[in-house]
Amino acid sequence: MKLAVVGGGSTYTPELIDGFARLRDTLPIEELVLVDPAADRLELVGGLARRIFAKQGHPGTITTTADLEAGVAGADAVLLQLRVGGQAARNQDETWPLECGCVGQETTGAGGLAKALRTVPVVLDIAERVRRVAPQAWIIDFTNPVGIVTRALLQAGHKAVGLCNVAIGFQRKFAALLDVAPEQVHLDHVGLNHLTWERAVRLGGPRGEDVLPKLIAEHGAAIAADLHMPREIVDRLGVVPSYYLRYYYAHDEVVRELSTSESRASQVAAMEKQLLEMYGDPALDEKPELLAKRGGAFYSEAAVALASSLLRNTGDVQVVNTYNNGTLPFLADDAVIEVPAVVDGTGTTPLPVPPLDPLYAGLIANVTAYEDLALEAALRGGRDRVFKALLSHPLIGQYEYAEALTDKLVAHNREHLAWA
Amino acid sequence: MKLAVVGGGSTYTPELIDGFARLRDTLPIEELVLVDPAADRLELVGGLARRIFAKQGHPGTITTTADLEAGVAGADAVLLQLRVGGQAARNQDETWPLECGCVGQETTGAGGLAKALRTVPVVLDIAERVRRVAPQAWIIDFTNPVGIVTRALLQAGHKAVGLCNVAIGFQRKFAALLDVAPEQVHLDHVGLNHLTWERAVRLGGPRGEDVLPKLIAEHGAAIAADLHMPREIVDRLGVVPSYYLRYYYAHDEVVRELSTSESRASQVAAMEKQLLEMYGDPALDEKPELLAKRGGAFYSEAAVALASSLLRNTGDVQVVNTYNNGTLPFLADDAVIEVPAVVDGTGTTPLPVPPLDPLYAGLIANVTAYEDLALEAALRGGRDRVFKALLSHPLIGQYEYAEALTDKLVAHNREHLAWA
Amino acid sequence: MKLAVVGGGSTYTPELIDGFARLRDTLPIEELVLVDPAADRLELVGGLARRIFAKQGHPGTITTTADLEAGVAGADAVLLQLRVGGQAARNQDETWPLECGCVGQETTGAGGLAKALRTVPVVLDIAERVRRVAPQAWIIDFTNPVGIVTRALLQAGHKAVGLCNVAIGFQRKFAALLDVAPEQVHLDHVGLNHLTWERAVRLGGPRGEDVLPKLIAEHGAAIAADLHMPREIVDRLGVVPSYYLRYYYAHDEVVRELSTSESRASQVAAMEKQLLEMYGDPALDEKPELLAKRGGAFYSEAAVALASSLLRNTGDVQVVNTYNNGTLPFLADDAVIEVPAVVDGTGTTPLPVPPLDPLYAGLIANVTAYEDLALEAALRGGRDRVFKALLSHPLIGQYEYAEALTDKLVAHNREHLAWA
Amino acid sequence: MKLAVVGGGSTYTPELIDGFARLRDTLPIEELVLVDPAADRLELVGGLARRIFAKQGHPGTITTTADLEAGVAGADAVLLQLRVGGQAARNQDETWPLECGCVGQETTGAGGLAKALRTVPVVLDIAERVRRVAPQAWIIDFTNPVGIVTRALLQAGHKAVGLCNVAIGFQRKFAALLDVAPEQVHLDHVGLNHLTWERAVRLGGPRGEDVLPKLIAEHGAAIAADLHMPREIVDRLGVVPSYYLRYYYAHDEVVRELSTSESRASQVAAMEKQLLEMYGDPALDEKPELLAKRGGAFYSEAAVALASSLLRNTGDVQVVNTYNNGTLPFLADDAVIEVPAVVDGTGTTPLPVPPLDPLYAGLIANVTAYEDLALEAALRGGRDRVFKALLSHPLIGQYEYAEALTDKLVAHNREHLAWA
Secondary structure: OOOEEEEEOOOOHHHHHHHHHOOOOOOOOEEEEEEOOHHHHHHHHHHHHHHHHHOOOOOOEEEEEEEEEHHHHOOOOEOOOOOOOOHHHHHHHHHHHHOOOOOOOOHHHHHHHHHHHHHHHHHOOOOOOOOHHHOOEEEEOOOHHHHHHHHHHHHHHHEEEEOOOHHHHHHHHHHHHOOOOHHHHHEEEEEEOOOEEEEEEEEOHHHHHHHEHHHHHHHHHHHHHHHHHHHHHHHHHOOEHHHHHHHHOOOOHHHHHHHHOOOOOHHHHHHHHHHHHHHHOOOOOOOOHHHHHHHHOOHHHHHHHHHHHHHOOOEEEEEEEEEEOOOOOOOOOEEEEEEEEEEEOOEEEEEEOOOHHHHHHHHHHHHHHHHHHHHHHHHHHHHHHHHHHHHOOOOOOOHHHHHHHHHHHOOOHHHHOOOO | OOEEEEEOOOHHHHHHHHHHHHHHOOOOOOEEEOOOHHHHHHHHHHHHHHHHHOOOOOEEEEEEOOOHHHHHHHOOOOEEEEOOHHHHHHHHHHHHHHHHOOOOOOOOOHHHHOOOOOOOHHHHHHHHHHHHHHHEEEEEEOOOOOOHHHHHHHOOOOOOOEEHHHHHHHHHHHHHHHHOHHHEEEEEEEEEOEEEEEEEEEOOOOOOEEEEHHHHHHHHHHHHHHHHHHHHHHHOOOOOOOOOHHHHOOOHHHHHHOOOOOOHHHHHHHHHHHHHHOOOOOOOOOOOOHHHOOOOOOHHHHHHHHHHHHOOOOEEEEEEEEEOOOOOOOOOEEEEEEEEEEEOOOOEOOOOOOOOHHHHHHHHHHHHEEEEEEEEHHHHHHHHHHHHHHHOOOOOOHHHHHHHHHHHHHHHHHHHHHOO | OOEEEEEEOOOHHHHHHHHHHOOOOOOOOOOOEEEEHHHHHHHHHHHHHHHHHHHHOOOOEEEEEEEEHHHHHHOEEEOOOOOOOOHHHHHHHHHHHHEEEEEEEEHHHHHHHHHHHHHHHHHHHHHHHHEEEEOOOEEEEEOOOOOHHHHHHOOOOEEEEEEOOHHHHHHHHHHHHHHOHHHHHEEEEEOOOOEEEEEEEEOOOOOOOOOOHHHHHHHHHHHHHOOOHHHHHHHHHHHHEOHHHHHHHHHHHHHHHHHOOHHHHHHHHHHHHHHHHOOOOOOOOOOOOOHEEEEEEEEEEEEHHHHHHHHHHOEEEEEEEEEOOOOOOOOOOEEEEEEEEEEEOOOEEOOOOOOOOHHHHHHHHHHHHHHHHHHHHHHOOOHHHHHHHHHOOOOOHHHHHHHHHHHHHHHHHHHHOOOO | OOOEEEEOOOHHHHHHHHHHOOOOOOOOOOEEEEEOOOOHHHHHHHHHHHHHHHHOOOOOOEEEEEEEEHOOOOEEEEEEEOOOOOOHHHHHHHHHHHOOOOOOOOOOOOHHHHHHHHHHHHHHHHHHHHHHEEEEEEEEEEOHHHHHHHHHHHHHOOEEEEEOOOOHHHHHHHHHHHHHHHHHHEEEEEEEOOOOEEEEEOOOOOOOOHHHHHHHHHHHHHHHHOOOOHHHHHHHOOEOOHHHHHHHHHHHHHHHHHHOOOOOOHHHHHHHHHHHHHOOOOOOOOOOOHHHHHHOHHHHHHHHHHHHHHHHOOOEEEEEEEOOOOOOOOOOOOOEEEEEEEEEOEOOOOOOOOOOOOOHHHHHHHHHHHHHHHHHHHHHHHHHHHHHHHHOOOOOOOHHHHHHHHHHHOOOOOOOOOOO
């Protein structure tokens, strides 16, 4: 079994490696290739990766390369975790929308659109090259915005699944609060990537008892605090929104916070510098504690589980990003949604979803429309398509802002946009 | 042929009467009853109505009554044009949302919800009484918010059609710009009441040449000025949004305007006072010019046309509010939409609608979800339902505002809400 | 010794009575008259007042009357604590400015101006009548805005002193934190009413050791929490601003809070209803605990101390509102400032004040200019003078808002403004 | 007579040269030195300067140098027109404050403070070197913020006068509207640099008839349009505020404009590029028309007049920035104000100023306090001093913004701040 990680030089990679090492029974990797054009980073990360495998007695080999096609040739699965433009571009995404009083964030709003525009062409080019040298490989996409990127891959006919750590994070969190094993916790998780709600938390199986009302009654304050939302919203809705719904439910408050604090990108950039220094220490043979602060908790567990089910044909249920195909009847079949799905060697098949409250369905429909237009802009380019995507976004929606944000998006991303 | 107008004491009524008089060949009314609990107003308005009929030689009788059931008994059509709480309630709708930085308006946003909550129970009670004494009558609803009120009527099994003057206004406007007869102009008008776009303007028939691009090129500035929107938005979208889309596309600008100017309700209240004084003059036998400023242009033409088609089974095409029934595939069948429909003695049947750009479909889906929740709140009451409807509205969407607006809505409308 | 309290029917009066009873050695009142036009309230409050005196064995008499001149005739001191328009007017002051994104509060900003306009003519009329029947009486003004009202009284030649509980509140708070007797604490308190800073806290006397740095270091968090300000601001400035500086230093945050919560006036109105019910209970013979929540802590102590010094010629130092007379060299002599002053039978003489940091002097100068214009508007009336006062206020300062707020102020206060 | 222009490589210089050539009878320059470290620009600008002199038959010599001391040695007057950090720094000044909803501008608010912090140390260093090699020279400062820079120069004991083109611009504008010669127009111009009002426009002399009411009545619309302010503000105040008062009277509107449009710096940078290309054309021997769009109209006239009066001891009246010395009684003597002054060989002596309306005095006092703190921060550095200056600014005034803007100011200007 061969895996390749595109963007393998990320400071995040040791987290993934640690997961591969711990979970080698679930996913017995024989050959792991880290692919990255940034040779310096790749060397530091690759060295630590090998020391982690060695320390934990993992028998697989780890190699590094800047040559994409050489790296992925013959792979069974290819993980995408790249960031076009790096933390500098992310810092831009988080800053210029604030000038219009709009949220600056790298996966939603105007910043998320900028990231989609930079990312989709690069990912499609990579996927095309993967298809040439590893036609049987599954592409597992972590790269944000996962919904739009996954849809671009699926529309181009690739064997792709989109993956996010929001659902597994809730599963682990709730399991801890309930003091049960994570696999006992089955979520009624529904929506689009970064626009999801946990509507039920069932114990033992997908039809087990729903303990969410009890969880909210007993741990509502802790759950809400984790989401940086007021407790009342969880009590009142009776469901648990994802952290990213803060950008909707508390938009203006978040804008005020962001306007008067250091950007997340800038914090992460400082952390990455520090991590790379640590990775260079030949005595280090485990992931450092600091890495936990970088975000991405449980990504490695989710990736191992997904790859294992795809490659070993397990037929178990996991939360993934995949084609709607009638699951949410108010969306087109080729919309990409994030729901529990049966995963096996043929791919992902969403479980049926109970009807949605209009409170959630309306927002999902609106954001899906934005994603349609965002993907169109990413694939075909042009200032007008960017404008339309921005105007359609529920966090923007106004002509004056859509105009100004279009100008700012283009001005800050010109080097990454072929048409600009 | 007998017609009844519920809310007949409105200062607007002479406009309607003038239309009935001018268009008596289209709609040969024999008996017209103005129903209103406000005896003083009704007397003034009824007197002028009779003088208008007399002057124009209309042979029909006009009577007035405060007794609803007596007034509508045996009617062929009942027009609803009431306003629960009057201009004072409207003034509230236009004011308190501004305290949260949200638009204050009587048909959309938090103010529109307040009006829906006040109006739906009253209209349903009237319709029930109409059904008892005039079971065959068509109910034509002008009462805002027309979409939600019409849906309430249809869900309760009434023979109802919702009517708005936006489409006929555009038809007349475009006809004037094109220098053709109004009936030559066929609109591709689509959306929900007060959330519509003109996507095509066809000459001669529903498949005639689309002259909208030409209209925009030649008269874009005038069209945009009428809508109080920047010309660029019409140029860029290539469609003509309804005036009410200002509350979306220019939300913050409108809030700033409203925050620093006299409310529309207060202007209308002053105008109504002046109008009622005029109506009392026994020498007045036509609608005064001032009435044109009160709004509602072409309502009488639209009402006459609709009633005529329903009662005389014409089978022509008019823009109405009616059940979706698959017309817009992304909405439920029982959503109420505003589109061109064939109107005959059996009711209204929407024409097929070409697929919508996601830019419009996303917003329509979101506002339909709000209307679902608004109707639920209007029918069943309760602070929580009000909160959910507000949170779902794309012009609100934030927890903090939904909470505060719920409090304000209830505080300002307590006397009109049975459950509060 | 005879005292009269104008506005004696206030629910707050029992607090004052309790102070008179406890501190009868300092201020041996023989005759106390509660004057108020609201006969119902006055009876309830007067009854409780007498029961409090009786329980505590105070030998003085308490009478009530709606007749101002009869009540104040021959008094040695007259306390003014009235509220023109009551809590309803206050509720307006706290609400309509929010529609422009401006703070709504009854002593500062546009709401404070409204209160000044309503109050100054009434107070001047009362003072004129006091002068006729009790020419020797001192007028002690608690009525807000104290700075502007006191200046109006002084300019009209009355024997007046303005009093606020901010300084005594800090004295008691700091004494508690330092575990010393309140009279040991001497404040370097400087500014205008509701625009003051504590620059030093001296122990033992006006030249004693300044323990403010120590207080901030040890209790900064508690002090800031009391002020509803972030701790950093106290640490960084090294002085303690009054609570009312929140409206400046945290203006937008306060506006957001006020926009989404019940007005203070509405809370107080509910509390007053409850208090009046309690006062009617003939078994009640002490101030109820609920009264502490109504605000105004230590007002009775401050009033007793001030009246005692004026009437008994003590020559001690108290914080009062009085003519500047060169104390702050950058203000005119007839500006009214709030500083420690020697108080004796001849009136109040400010102590010298060490030079002010421009950070405070600039704001004091600006707000004094506003108070000039506000007083002009209160005395002479007219929309233009209101506009100018609003435009000059540092919390407004913009043409668009000053215009809109002028309209709103006039519309909401017409019945109280002779010229409107 | 020798003049030196520090910052002589500015694209603006040809405007100055053109003025020197046209007005050589007023100011007979024999030797003109353009000093600038940017050799490339200097060569282009110097070449055009010489061609302008030649074409107009001016007998003086023009030399260029990067060596400050060589250039200014023996000069009679030194003009300062430099910009530390260039248009790039200005672009920053105009951008980051918007993220906090505060105006971004290079002479006022947080951007103006940034410019002061960058500029004061550089100007003081230049002035010190001027004093060594040309101790008798007058320093004429155009460099913004002129008020703060002039105060820094005067406090350090330099022979300095601050100059701005606002007053001369109004003089020329009003003269044109009145159809009289500019020298017939005497302004009652008062305030601080970029914070001034024209209170009277007198014809013939400083005691001539005040025609301002007539000007406003007849040309109010044109005057207001020039200032980008609503006409009502000029009508209502009865005075003409400087253009820069937009940042106060229409702050939020300006922020919205700036947030959704290209920065002025970016426009100027594009224009400068184009101008430099033109200047390189050896056939060009006059200032190009495009230069008029760059701003700074009538600066050369004002500079010639001021230098002439200082060097030729004329004793006429001009509007300058100079020490207050009791002119405005509510400011300290060493505040720098902008008023008409007698200018002769001994320097500038302000004319007496009629008392100010509190509407203007309050704002002047507050901004002067800010300028005190800004100069303190510029001279002594430190994050805390920056914070205090920002908190004291009437356009900021809030803790949260002052904190965030301090961080942003430091982050964007680190390379120009010795202490950061």
